[in-house]
Amino acid sequence: MKKLLTLLSLVFLLISCGKEKQKNENVLYLYGWADYIPTKIYEDFEKETGIKVVEDIYSSNEEMFAKIKAGGTGYDILTPSTDYAEILMNDGMLEKLDKSKLPSLKNIDPMVLEKLQYFDKNNEYAFPFAMGATAIAVNTKYVKNFPRDFTIYDNSEYKGKMTLLDDMREVMTSALGTLGYPQTTTDEANIAEAANLVKGWKKNIAKFDSESFGKGFASEDFWVVQCYPDNVLNELTEEQLKTTEFIIPEKGGTAYIDSFVIPKSAPNKEAAYKFLDFIQRPENYKLVADHLRIPSINVPARELMATKPIYSVQDLEKTVILKDIKNTLDIQNKYWQQILID
Template sequence: MRKNFLNSFSKIFVAGIIAVGAVSCGEKSEEKMEIGKNVLHVYSWAEYIPSEVFEGFEKETGIKIMEDIYSTNEEMFTKLKAGATGYDLVLPSPDYVEIMMKENMLDKIDKSKISTFENLDKNILKRLSEFDPNNEYTIPYAVSATLIVVNTKYVKDYPRDYSIYERSDLKGRMTLLDDMREVLGSGLLMSGYPQTVGDEKAFKEAEEKIKGWKKNIAKFDSESFGKNFASEDFLVVQGYGENIYMELTEEQKKHTDFIVPEKGGLFSLDSFVILKTAPNKEAAHKFIEYVHRPEVYALVADYLVLPSINVPAREFTEEKPLFKIEDLEKCELLRDTTSTLSIQNKYWEKIKGGF
């Protein structure tokens, strides 16, 4: 399962290939990729697609799935830009889909081959159309959001946005992610600016706001926020809900509030994309179509404890999602901000300095 779907862009153009192990339903593949009409290569996040989905597709179609894993969008992008070939399907976050579209790395998806496309939530498709009109390159897989998570056993009467970090009575009991995009993006949005702004004035205002939050946090933490929240070392954390949820006991879940910020929130729509170099585009279309069958997608939504972006699948889900799709209405979809990378780095260094 993904831990960091929004990552700093500081490693986007790092040279070199990150070695990862290929698996097919948990089994390692040969070092050389097996290519053929009965093999589909998926490049994805760890523990992101339930094994039952792979197994069901293989049983029905006879097409063997080989899955390679990446831990960050940067790792995936760097490997593909360095010349890695043989992959068919990838599941980037929207900012990286946008980058990959600009780099001419993606093939258009033939929606006539995906009979289940109509199952997708039209509002979700509309958000992707901000950079992919008519969803020519993207078929969404899962919606996720960066949350503020609160221990309600100890914290009462709190705002449902990042102004909670202004509470001096919680000093030393809160954390923010150690992530430039996450924190700067939220600071900009809380200051009334879009994440794509390039104005120095906007970043100065965001810096001052975030420095106000910094006075009250124990640390910037992208690694152990889930465990530390579960241990009650920290009572308010910025993080990814699924990674916190899996650390909690059933009793703890009763007094944990998973908040999609009413102001300052960012969200992601990881999507299936087909690479221009994909050797088996036919199988890629078949797999996307299979995943969005209602009874199949319900397995995905329950597994990730996230809201179903597949409308008829909602009738089959059993788990209560950590948030509702409607909660995202005031959030911004993660977008490509590489054009402002230098100014982001400048202000992030100023914010992190002396911490």
């Protein structure tokens, strides 16, 4: 009963917090990822518009979705990854964008817009913010003449010196892609084949790891890690960067597009439109791309960037975006659990 009361209290708090946010029309409430948008963007936006951005942070798409579903209204902008933008749209929770209020939409690379069109046919709900890839980091001091795809995990020469992410969606999607199957396949034989491929990789890895791979790579405990590049870059010295290469596999490579979406319940939609248009102006978006060290999805901003991305926009073209696989999620999870215990 105590747990039930705690849960009910949490739901009431979420709803109450949402209602409280509606009181100030000069405040924009954004719910997003930590350290994702440079502080200067918020400061410059407030100087120009008089609207202060208040940022709440979530650590996973699942956390964000649970809060919104529980009644956490009052947010003007959310920043979901593609699969959760799809879920929110299909659940009827998103505002259809008025593109006349978003002139900076023209600055976004058509390739990025096209990758969202599998669920958002006319780009009417998800306004792209950033695109990046899940990569394989390789320490070239120890690993020589390696393949630029997931077959690197077949090499027993590096046994115990490699890791894969502890993430079913990432690993299974990459295995399916390596075999030439789509992540949305409903053929259980394809999924079983992909699971067997991962079992072969598992023989050569030290562990599945989604938390410490950056530190492990920097300390040279691991020489090959499937990774989110920022988590590795933040741990490396300038000297180590010289012997680090990031692979974006053409087969089995995965990428993400995080987009801004406006909930139907947003209390300050006009402010949300102003912020979305503001951040995709080239002079503003270059701050984002430099901060994240990823390719700029804003074409004019590429000429303004002060840093060189660790991979190119072209590297992202053949990657697949993780999609909502609700029809086969249970089947993939069944095989993933077998992988973990074998």
